[in-house]
Amino acid sequence: MVTITIPENVGVFLLDIEGTTTPITFVKDILFPYIKEHLEDYLSAHWEEDECKQDVHLLKKQAEEDLKENRACPVHAVDQTVHTDEEKAIREVVDNVLWQMAADRKTTALKRLQGHMWRAAYTTGRIKGEVYQDVVPAIRRWRQQGLKVYIYSSGSIEAQKLLFGYSVEGDLLDLFDGHFDTTIGAKVESKSYEKIAERIGCSPQEIMFLTDVTREAKAAEDAGLNVGVVVRPGNMELTEEERSHYSIVMTFSQLELCGRP
Ligand SMILES: [Mg+2]
Known part of the structure; x- marks a missing residue:
């Protein structure tokens, strides 16, 4: 598995849910x-x-x-x-x-x-939020290294909190510094990512956004964010061009922070 080195200036991960942390089929x-x-x-x-x-x-x-x-x-x-x-x-x-x-x-x-x-x-435990196995260990590692982690999903913030609060791995809400949904703007609009950076209080260049949807990746990239396109079973196929343009993330364990303890 190829290691993807996260630029040293990145201090924040912004994560999509469906197709990224969670099987796209969950919903x-x-x-x-x-x-x-x-x-x-x-x-x-x-x-x-x-x-x-x-x-x-x-x-x-x-x-x-x-x-x-x-x-x-x-x-x-x-x-x-x-x-x-x-x-x-x-x-x-x-x-x-x-x-x-x-x-x-x-x-x-x-x-x-x-x-x-x-x-x-x-x-009542009749539904548990699904999370890929590589997600939680990677987020814990990033947090230990001092990074912040936020969620940005088109599901409402309330729905996001239920998914992670009652997940297959228990209550994971402590892993996140905050949540964004489409009340801040659509995921395919660059402006949304600028607003998120502003809300977090950092520059767009300090954020690494992970998503399975290239239109979202493009919008984030245009706003100045670093992006990785996540490929999971069942996700939409990428074109040759997309594959060569974006860092392709098969598992979060590929993502290594350089020059950090
Ligand atoms: Mg997605």
């Missing part, structure tokens, strides 16, 4: 199927709780909007506030959520409910 094969399989049970168990009521209310509002815009979505005909047929009402919510997921919609209402379901799944 698709674990998180989303979990929702589909447990939706009805979750709603039945939490139906009377305020948080769940709010989630259902938001979904209902969304369905009303979709209907106005002539999207053929399943509607919530049952008014939850009047205690009519609970089972029927739950089935309607299930139909609506499954429809939204099949259509790959990113509505706040959908995300809110999914977030609450995943939180319950993580905290």
